[in-house]
Amino acid sequence: MTRIIDVCCGSRMFHFDRENKDVTYCDIRRESHILCDGRSLEINPDIQMDFRNIPFESNSFHAVIFDPPHLVHAGEKSWLALKYGKLNQNWKDDLKQGFFECFRILKPNGVLIFKWNETQIKVSEILKLTDQKPFIGHPSGKRANTHWFCFMKAGEL
Template sequence: MSEASENPQLLQPSVLDPCCGSRMMWFDRQNPNVIFGDQRHEVITVTDRSHGKADGTRTLRIEPDVMLDFRDLPFPDGAFKLVAFDPPHLERAGPKSWLAAKYGKLSDNWREDLRLGFAECFRVLEPHGVLVFKWNETHVKLKEVLALTPEQPLFGQVSGRGGLTHWLVFMKPGRTQEAK
């Protein structure tokens, strides 16, 4: 038995979430197989009496394992088997917007940001690695976003209120016979 199989802490995480935010989509928000990354680290508390808390507040915790920029990932080529890419999707939101805090806000240069983000996510995937992409098209249509990557999704699913959230699955091309 190898040292890594005897000690799970020595195993390299095989999943990357480069825009983890508050880890909303994760069943296990402390999954040791995942590197949770984000460009911000903050705890935000807002008044919100709708959630029944006695003090009338709601708290959002953005606490990544690694501070990073999804446009320039600090990992080697082919480092991950799976990347979960859920970048900011709001174009318009106020400076104190709960939705902007929760989901992130696109920069004025969002097309280039997402183009670079896709390229980086595919770069850090191993051959035949899987990219799960989540996008809400409230402000920007999915068609505009997909035009920013040459890769094509294998399949997807629409969800959410109003059918505006899209989950897409991509697979990084593998090595060709000639490259072997």
């Protein structure tokens, strides 16, 4: 078993090594597209699964990466929806369940890396969906709309 799981890997955009053997790449989608600028977009996870129902035992991974879709409003075939995915109207329940599942499969003292872009939904609304508190966070990007957070699951020292 690998030590790290990315539960919404998409096209593995921010991974330095997109074939890292320590990472299990997962996504609900498996698809290929040609974007409007002619680039190819491949979403080809190791395991096709839904982050709301992760098919691994509790306490399985040292690190979990959770970068869920952040868009509610996007055309079905828009390049943004194709590249990043799209949330449905039950997004609060979906993300709350996603956080629950991510912490469930995380080993005690394991780390959850969470990424969120708040162009449509404020990060303050998202952090209310889990009772866990990040120990660090950082906004990034030209407009500082993307936020990175790191959580640690409580455990024995």
